[in-house]
Amino acid sequence: MTKSITDEAISALYRSLSNGETICIVEFGCSSRPNTFLSVSQLIKTIREECTSNGQQLPEFHVFLNDLPGNDFNTIFRLLLTFHEDLKKQNMRSGHGLFDPPNCFVAGVAGSFYTRLFPSKKLHFVLSSYSLHWLSQVPDGIENNKGTIYASSTSPSSVLKQCVSLYVGAFGHRAQRLGYREIKYIVEKEGSFTIDLLKTLEHQMDSSCEGYNEAQSVRAVGQPLLVRHFGGDDKLMDVVFNKCKDIYANIMAKEKNIFTNVIVSLIKRND
Template identity: 70%
Template sequence: MEVTKVLHMNGGIGNSCYAKNSLLQVILMTKSITNKVISTLYNNLSPGETIRIVDLGCSSGPNTFLTISQLIQTIHEECKSNGQQQSPEIHVFLNDLPSNDFNTIFRLLPTFYEDLRKQNMGGDGLFVTGVAGSFYTRLFPCKTLHFVHSSYSLHWLSQVPDGIESKKGNIYMASTSPPSVVKAYYEQYERDFVNFLKYCSKELVDGGCMILTILGRKNEDRFSK
C-alpha cells in the first residue's frame, strides 16, 4: 500500500484537527543548530541572491509557521548585525503529501505576513509556495535549495514494506513480530532514506545544508520507545 495516497494529518480547524493538537514544538530543541546554519548560509550568499528554503512534512498546524518565523528572525538578526538595512528575499517552499490541508495554511498566510510586519521583520520580501508530493521523489530542479528542514517526518515510510500484508498478527514491529517483519521494515527504511539523500543532493545548491530531526532509540532494543 502506498502511504502517499492515504497519509495525512487531520485538516481543518475543528477540535480534532492537527492545527489545534500539534503542541510539541520540537524545532525549539534544534534552534541553536538552525541559527548557526542559517547564519553561515546568509554570510555566503552572493549580493541580491534569494534564499530558498524548504520545510519537508510541513503539515498544517502552527508549527508550520513556527519554523518559518525562526528562520526569518535569524536572517533578519544576521542582517542587522552586518549593518545592512534590508534582508534578502526569501522563498519558502512548504512540502507535504497531496492530501495535506494546504488550504488552511494559505488562509493563515495574510495574518502571518502582518505579524512579521508588526515585528519589523518585513514580509514583503517573503514568498511562500506549497509543494505537494513525497520527499522520497524529486520535488525541485537541480541546485534550487539553500536549506532543507524536516522535523519528525522522515520516520514515515513511502509504503508499507512488501511481503508483510499476509502475516498473521501484527504487521508493525512488535515483540511478537517474526524476524522477517523486522527485516522488511529495516530494508524499506534503508531504501527510502537512500532515495531521499540521492534526490536532495541534486536539489541542493553547492554548500547547501540540511537539518533533519528524526526519531531514534537510546539502546539497541529494536522494540524500545
C-alpha cells in the first residue's frame, strides 16, 4: 500500500542529490526476518530505475538497520549474503553489471530510537513501518489508566497528556502513528520537519482465518515485550495468543473490522 509513496519519496531525494553521492538509508524497527531487506531492496530498485532512465551510474548505498539491542542481529548478518546476491542479479538484469564487492554496505545499529543514534546530517532517507508507535519507556502515571491497556477515550487526561508529551519530545527521532489532528500537531510543535504527504489507507481484517493471522501479527511484536516484562516461555505464550485469536474471531463474527493506517512523509527543514 505504501510502495508508490516510498518510491516517489526516494526518487525525489535522489534527484536532489549530487551525482555519485553515497546515499545513507536507515530503517527503524528492522526486526530479524527474511523480509528485513524487502524495503531496502525496493528503494535501491527505484533508484536503479532512475539511473537507467538518466544514463547515470548507480551510486553507493550505506544502509543502517536499527532495532532494540535484544533484536537478533546475527540472523540479519547471516542473510546479508543472500541480499547481496539478489542485488547482483537485479543489477545484471538492468544492465548495470556485477558489483564485487557490492555497492551496498549494511550496518546494524542497536538501540532505542528514543535516543540519539546517528551524527547530525548523516542520513538521507529514514523509513519505518509499524514501529514508531511503540513507546520505549513507560509514561508516568500510567497506573491511573485503569480498565484499558492503551490510551483511550476513557483514559484520564493526565495519561493522555503524558503520552502526547513523550511523542512530541522524541519526534526528532521518531513519529507516532496517530490521526491527522495529532500528526499535524506533533510535527508543527516539534518544528524540525514539514509534511510532504499525509493520508490514510484502510484494509479489512481477514475473517476467513478466524483471528489466526491477526493474533500472529500481534504475537510477532508483543511476545518479546510480554516475556521480558512478565516472564514465561513459548508454551505459556501459546496459551496467551490462542486466547487472543479467540477474541479476534469473536469480534470479527459480530462486526466489520477495519484497520486504518496513517501514512506520513516528512522532509527535514533546512533552517
